[in-house]
Amino acid sequence: MTTMVTITIDGQEISVKAGITVLQAAREADIYIPTLCEHPALSPAGACRICVVEVLGQRNLQSSCTFPVTDGMKIETESKRVVGARKLVLDMIFSERNHFCPYCEMSGSCELQDMGYRYRVDHWVFPTYTKAYPLDASHKYYLMEHNRCILCGRCIRACNELVANHTLGLGQRGSKSVVSADGSNPLGESSCISCGTCVQVCPTGALFYKRSAFMGKDSLTEKIKSTCNRCSIGCGTEVITRGGNVLRIMGDWEAPVNRGLLCRMGRFDLLYDNRRRITAPLLRTEGKLEEISWEKAIQTLARQIGAVKGSEIGVLAGSYSSNEALYLIKKLFNQELKVSNIGLTNAPAPRVFAKAQGKLDNIAESDIILVVGCDPLKDQPVISFIIKRAVDKGARLIVVDDKENGLAPFAFMTVGMADIGKAVEVAGRANSPFVLYGADITKAAEEALKKLEDKIKYVRVESGVNTVAATALGLNNGYNPAALKLIYVLLGEQKCEDDDLSRTISKNAFVVVQASYSSPLTERADLVLPAAIWSEHNSTLTNIEGRVQKITKAVEPAGRSKADWEALKLLSIELGKNIAVSEDKASAEVIKSL
Numbered sequence: 386m387t388t389m390v391t392i393t394i395d396g397q398e399i400s401v402k403a404g405i406t407v408l409q410a411a412r413e414a415d416i417y418i419p420t421l422c423e424h425p426a427l428s429p430a431g432a433c434r435i436c437v438v439e440v441l442g443q444r445n446l447q448s449s450c451t452f453p454v455t456d457g458m459k460i461e462t463e464s465k466r467v468v469g470a471r472k473l474v475l476d477m478i479f480s481e482r483n484h485f486c487p488y489c490e491m492s493g494s495c496e497l498q499d500m501g502y503r504y505r506v507d508h509w510v511f512p513t514y515t516k517a518y519p520l521d522a523s524h525k526y527y528l529m530e531h532n533r534c535i536l537c538g539r540c541i542r543a544c545n546e547l548v549a550n551h552t553l554g555l556g557q558r559g560s561k562s563v564v565s566a567d568g569s570n571p572l573g574e575s576s577c578i579s580c581g582t583c584v585q586v587c588p589t590g591a592l593f594y595k596r597s598a599f600m601g602k603d604s605l606t607e608k609i610k611s612t613c614n615r616c617s618i619g620c621g622t623e624v625i626t627r628g629g630n631v632l633r634i635m636g637d638w639e640a641p642v643n644r645g646l647l648c649r650m651g652r653f654d655l656l657y658d659n660r661r662r663i664t665a666p667l668l669r670t671e672g673k674l675e676e677i678s679w680e681k682a683i684q685t686l687a688r689q690i691g692a693v694k695g696s697e698i699g700v701l702a703g704s705y706s707s708n709e710a711l712y713l714i715k716k717l718f719n720q721e722l723k724v725s726n727i728g729l730t731n732a733p734a735p736r737v738f739a740k741a742q743g744k745l746d747n748i749a750e751s752d753i754i755l756v757v758g759c760d761p762l763k764d765q766p767v768i769s770f771i772i773k774r775a776v777d778k779g780a781r782l783i784v785v786d787d788k789e790n791g792l793a794p795f796a797f798m799t800v801g802m803a804d805i806g807k808a809v810e811v812a813g814r815a816n817s818p819f820v821l822y823g824a825d826i827t828k829a830a831e832e833a834l835k836k837l838e839d840k841i842k843y844v845r846v847e848s849g850v851n852t853v854a855a856t857a858l859g860l861n862n863g864y865n866p867a868a869l870k871l872i873y874v875l876l877g878e879q880k881c882e883d884d885d886l887s888r889t890i891s892k893n894a895f896v897v898v899q900a901s902y903s904s905p906l907t908e909r910a911d912l913v914l915p916a917a918i919w920s921e922h923n924s925t926l927t928n929i930e931g932r933v934q935k936i937t938k939a940v941e942p943a944g945r946s947k948a949d950w951e952a953l954k955l956l957s958i959e960l961g962k963n964i965a966v967s968e969d970k971a972s973a974e975v976i977k978s979l
């Protein structure tokens with residue numbers, strides 16, 4: 386049973402759980418206490434002394450972020466003594482390094498500046514600019530401006546506690562202290578994995594993104610909640626836009642799957658994709674791809690489909706296809722046009738266990754983590770953060786893989802597939818083992834893992850982004866390009882750098898490729914339909930836990946691009962089927978078959 390205590394904050398009596406901090410209690414009662422080194426996702430540090438409060442009976446002011454409540458406690462959050470102490474702290478912070486706000490990227494979005502206004506810090510009390518610190522511009526994606534750093538330690542705690550990467554620490558001592566990477570490396574030459582979490586938690590202009598530097602403070606931008614579509618986790622994002630352009634991507638602290646974290650792919654790669662966009666429908670005319678209208682493109686496609694039998698059509702769905710597009714493929718191609726030759730560009734992982742999957746959150750409660758035939762560090766990095774965090778807290782990791790695996794350096798045991806029996810034996814002795822397995826698992830390893838079924842929680846880790854939905858809808862019955870007369874490839878944003886896929890296609894087949902970027906496959910195509918990218922359309926994806934997650938349009942599509950499902954919807958109308966599709970309809974169809 387939860388023990389409650391009664392406390393009084395600023396004259397307001399409230400009942401809260403025993404043992405929580407004064408800051409947590411104040412927040413529950415909507416009473417504001419200013420903070421700087423504190424961040425809700427991080428452990429409290431009590432370092433900056435901005436959140437001090439007066440607790441009746443205590444001689445000294447107490448840091449509210451670390452001080453626990455007790456029954457009958459009386460607290461003042463803005464007494465004269467408290468305000469004086471905060472002002473002194475601010476005077477010292479502002480004087481210590483260079484906080485000349487007009488020249489700072491974060492001016493207008495800085496927690497220290499906000500605090501300065503709140504407590505009327507309008508001049509320097511102590512000597513300032515006494516020492517110049519270097520600017521570390523060595524990292525590809527962000528800058529470290531030590532002159533703006535207030536040594537709050539948020540970045541260090543984020544790198545250690547959330548990402549478990551342990552790159553950042555405090556270098557040197559006393560007034561010479563600086564945030565440092567791997568002791569003393571420039572960030573760009575350090576063990577940093579470019580997740581950007583440190584930048585996201587920094588309260589000042591000490592850490593900021595290169596790409597969006599000086600392009601707009603928060604009040605000039607729009608923030609749109611969306612989902613990263615770079616892997617099968619589907620991390621929640623906040624897409625920051627200004628004037629129709631995406632400036633940066635932040636992790637959504639409220640998203641249950643990633644709780645604010647993103648990896649390099651989701652935070653940076655999306656914005657640094659310099660492949661050539663396809664912005665208009667293209668039809669091969671006299672050997673060359675020529676721009677045409679959408680109307681003509683869809684009419685041409687419908688005519689080509691009408692000229693062949695269902696058995697002569699093949700469909701290949703790319704990893705990025707939305708729930709809505711996959712739903713339309715099933716309804717239009719499979720059910721209406723009787724196309725059975727449908728496959729996926731990514732091999733799905735097999736179903737090993739009869740029981741339902743667990744959640745990624747269960748990893749934190751496990752004592753043994755078995756990673757079999759998948760490499761989350763490379764392919765689903767936020768899962769690797771969760772695993773490394775669990776390892777930091779004492780869980781033991783076993784990697785079973787025949788390939789080089791990014792998680793191997795963190796494992797206490799690494800074996801090949803043929804030796805999975807040894808891993809199963811160790812996991813069998815654990816209290817709460819957790820298994821993550823992927824498409825590279827062998828048949829023999831599947832059988833070995835089944836022995837753990839009663840004991841484990843597990844998640845099937847798909848290498849394709851929306852493979853969960855594609856397989857739930859039954860869209861993987863063996864695509865075989867031989868002897869096909871018409872092939873529809875829903876490539877979307879997927880990379881297709883070699884021409885392996887095009888080599889499998891017969892010379893005489895009419896090839897339609899719906900794609901965002903130019904590739905060897907679009908060069909082979911007879912008809913190319915321009916596909917909108919992650920920031921340009923509304924749709925849904927289903928992640929490896931079976932969560933349906935929403936991609937929200939943040940900017941207008943490039944040129945005449947359309948969402949994958951919009952093109953299929955137009956085709957269904959042209960073919961006289963007019964298949965109704967909506968996010969709810971498509972998602973319900975996926976969920977019922979999971």
Ligand code: SF4
Binds near residue numbers: 584
């Ligand atoms: S980007 Fe990520 S890994 Fe690199 S220093 Fe920051 S938190 Fe650590």
Ligand code: SF4
Binds near residue numbers: 535536537541591592
């Ligand atoms: S870089 Fe930012 S988050 Fe890190 S200690 Fe300095 S001010 Fe705090």
Ligand code: SF4
Binds near residue numbers: 616
């Ligand atoms: S882990 Fe996957 S979904 Fe999350 S940010 Fe990285 S690529 Fe995107």
